[in-house]
Structure formats: structure tokens, C-alpha cells
Amino acid sequence: MSKKILTLFLLALMLTICAVIALGLGSVSIPLSELLNAVTGRSESYSDIILNIxxxxxxxxxxxxxxxxxxxxxxxxxxxxxxxxxxLLGISAGAGLGAILVFMLPALFSFSLLMPVSFVFAVSSTALIFFIAGKLGSRTSGYVSSNVIILTGIAFSALISALNGFLMLVSGSSLTQILYWLNGGLSGRGGMNSMPLCLSLLSE
Known part of the structure; x- marks a missing residue:
């Protein structure tokens, strides 16, 4: 067995163990025997918690x-x-800016537009970073190096992160929602929420 295959096997094993532990832990602790019974359909005691949540x-x-x-x-x-x-390149900060604007401007943006607006801001940030890097590269060496792109992204990330921090400071009652979204959370995530994620993963 090659080192690469062994590494993948160990990572998959660790992921499986963590997933099983996560299934049993929570506000309601579920023993391993009940996990197996719920997954195989032999018991419905905790099946709703396990399979639907x-x-x-x-x-x-x-x-x-x-x-x-x-x-x-x-x-x-x-x-x-x-x-x-x-x-590092500021793409995440750009997406965060879009999300913050959705939370702060409910009169302009419906909450259902949170993901599309964040995606548009992420793509726009990427395009802007490459545009600025192209301008800087053409002025200095005549071509755009990866180092120029990365340094441009770092500067862009710092700028947008500062703007995001200011907007959160003046966001008022929206701050809790903004922080929850930026930090990430799985509350309320169901089966249908996986569809756009799967499509984005397949496109990559």
C-alpha cells in the first residue's frame, strides 16, 4: 500500500469516526446501539433526530x-x-461584504438573496483583484506574476475587512445575524441545502 493511499484511508477513517461521534453528541445524547438501530431502520426512537437533523x-x-x-x-x-x-486573497471578505449589506439593508435585499448576493460579491472581488494586479503588473514588469496577484489580494482583503468591521460596528440589531453568518453555522441546514453545495463542488 502506497503512502498516499494509506494517508487517504486514515483520513477517511478519522472522518467516519468523527461523524459517528457527532451523530451521538448534542443536547440529546444517543448511544451507539441506538445510532445503528436508527440508521438500519430497526428503531424509530431517535430516527428523526439522527436522519433529519x-x-x-x-x-x-x-x-x-x-x-x-x-x-x-x-x-x-x-x-x-x-x-x-x-x-488571504480577499475573496471571502468580498463575500462577507455582500452578506453584511443584505442584513443591513432589508428594504433593498430579501433574505432569500443572501447566497446569490454573497456569490456575486465574491466573484466581483476576484475580478477586481485580478484587474488591479494586471494594471500594477503591466506598469512594473510588463506581465502579471502570481506574487503581484497575491499581494494585491492581501491588500484588498485588509481594506474590505476594515470596511466590514466598520459596517458591523454601525449595524445595530443586525450584528448578531452578521456574526453568525460570517463565523458559519449548521443550524437549520437540511438536505436541500446540500444541493447548491454539491453543484459548486462538482463545478470545481
């Missing part, structure tokens, strides 16, 4: 983690730099 959230967490890993891998391969990732 905890399992969808665990699957969403796994898919989100995989999508973030793929996003980082794509950026690192494209820019040929192991430091490249959405948070």
Missing part, C-alpha cells in the same frame, strides 16, 4: 469542507503559490 448537518459540513479545500487547491495550482486561498 444531525446527519444532514454533518453531510453539509463535509461538503463545505471539501469545497473549501478544492477552492484553495485550485488557487494554489493557478497561482503556483502554497499560500493562496480565498481568505
Amino acid at each position: 444531525r446527519l444532514p448537518r454533518i453531510l453539509n459540513a463535509i461538503i463545505v469542507g471539501a469545497a473549501l479545500s478544492c477552492a484553495g487547491m485550485i488557487l494554489q495550482a493557478a497561482l503556483r503559490n502554497n499560500l493562496a486561498e480565498p481568505g
Whole structure:
């Protein structure tokens, strides 16, 4: 067995163990025997909690983690730099700015537009970073290097993060929702929430 296959096997095993532990832990603790009975359909005591609440959230967490890993891998391969990732380049900050505006301006944005607006801001941030890097690169060396793109992204991230911090400071009653969204949460995540995540993962 090669080292790569062994590593993948151990990671998959650890993920499975963590998922099983997560199924049993919570406000209601469920023993392992009841987990097996609920999954196999031999018992309905905790089946609603396991199959409709905890399992969808665990699957969403796994898919989100995989999508973030793929996003980082794509950026690192494209820019040929192991430091490249959405948070460092300001893409995440741009998406956060879109979400903050949705929470702060309910008269302009419906809450159902939270994900689309955040996505548009993330894409726009990416385009703006590459545009600025292109201008800077053409003025200095005549071409755009990955280092220029990364440094531009770092500066852009700092600027947008500062703007996000200011908006949160004046957001008033929306601050709790904004912090919850920016920090991430799985509350209320069901099976249908996995569909756009799966599509984004397949596109990567």
C-alpha cells in the first residue's frame, strides 16, 4: 500500500469516526446501539433526530469542507503559490461584504438573496483583484506574476475587512445575524441545502 493511499484511508477513517461521534453528541445524547438501530431502520426512537437533523448537518459540513479545500487547491495550482486561498486573497471578505449589506439593508435585499448576493460579491472581488494586479503588473514588469496577484489580494482583503468591521460596528440589531453568518453555522441546514453545495463542488 502506497503512502498516499494509506494517508487517504486514515483520513477517511478519522472522518467516519468523527461523524459517528457527532451523530451521538448534542443536547440529546444517543448511544451507539441506538445510532445503528436508527440508521438500519430497526428503531424509530431517535430516527428523526439522527436522519433529519444531525446527519444532514454533518453531510453539509463535509461538503463545505471539501469545497473549501478544492477552492484553495485550485488557487494554489493557478497561482503556483502554497499560500493562496480565498481568505488571504480577499475573496471571502468580498463575500462577507455582500452578506453584511443584505442584513443591513432589508428594504433593498430579501433574505432569500443572501447566497446569490454573497456569490456575486465574491466573484466581483476576484475580478477586481485580478484587474488591479494586471494594471500594477503591466506598469512594473510588463506581465502579471502570481506574487503581484497575491499581494494585491492581501491588500484588498485588509481594506474590505476594515470596511466590514466598520459596517458591523454601525449595524445595530443586525450584528448578531452578521456574526453568525460570517463565523458559519449548521443550524437549520437540511438536505436541500446540500444541493447548491454539491453543484459548486462538482463545478470545481
